[in-house]
Amino acid sequence: MTEDSSCSNSSKSETPLEAELLNACFKGDNDRIKSLLRQDATIWCTDETGRTPLHFAAASGSVSTVRAVLEAGIPWNSLDVGGYTAGDYAEQGDHSDVYNELVDAGVRAEMVLSLVNSGKRAVPNEDYLSNPIEYSGDRLIDAQRNGVMMEWEEPLMREHAKLICPEPGRAVLNVGFGMGIIDEALQELKPRRHVIVEAHPDVHKHMLSQGWDKKPGVTIVFGRWQDKLDEICRLGPFDGIFFDTFGEFYQDLAEFHRAILSTPSKSPSPAGGEPILARPGGVYSFFNGLGGDHKLFHDVYCRIVTLELGRLGLDVDYTPIVTDSVINPELWKGIKRPYWMLKQYNLPICTWRT
């Protein structure tokens, strides 16, 4: 957040009308905002630190001002120069009702956007899948030095593993091998069947070099999960499913949910005809890195995923796990973009609604 995170002063860089508008937003003065907009003040203004009318409105603590500014066209996910959202300003002022209003606005906007963007899309991570990757100490990186997987996630992966395989003898599916951290943890929990789907040729080679094809109960499905749905279905049903790919978007996760959770398993009876996630008793989870660099974005996506899984008949709970120590520049040295910058990880627990 900028030094002057209280938003108490607008800067000198905007026109007098715009400066007044930002001030009116900060004061939560809706009548003045309307009158300034009628006088041709533009809602698309910022102060010198990039704060939009939405940042100022959020700092004011007035829900109605936030609504007015959103209705005037400022996007819910605007960032200032320091990379702070309006949600950060709301939280700094302890304005939880404003924060919730921003989350609601984000959910509405993103749901509309996903409808607009639905339909056939190109392979999202084609470049990643066709370029070499490198296992380098505590990390797996791609050709652009993006962190595909990093060791700091181990405690999270262990929790995900315990969740989807709480006792020996379970049938589990993991999509995305990466560094194999969750698969190691799953092996320790002795599943009866352990299916791993992996699309990157170098990761696949690495898996074979480490003997994963010979580990107890393990079946490797090499290819993109999108292209291997039939095979995955035939290997089901599963008591536990975990999803953690790389270079894909929220739409891909949503597509996975629709494909995996609403398709019947193709295994022979008695399981045939049942969903791929065993019903009842099956547990699904995924790496919840959604919007992991901004709390507001993350909260919006947690709500959206809960709504969408709800439509498929699942309840979603989140177990909070403290991730303070990850907000450390040293940890991310050499990585192009830190993908997790939040103090709390929300581990999803998704189960069939009874």
Ligand SMILES: C[S@@+](CC[C@H](N)C(=O)[O-])C[C@H]1O[C@@H](n2cnc3c(N)ncnc32)[C@H](O)[C@@H]1O
């Ligand atoms: C973040 S890593 C998984 C890390 C893993 N959870 C662990 O514990 O080490 C993501 C993995 O998903 C793989 N992947 C990416 N897109 C995929 C797809 N469409 N289908 C299957 N695997 C995919 C990547 O190659 C990568 O190995």
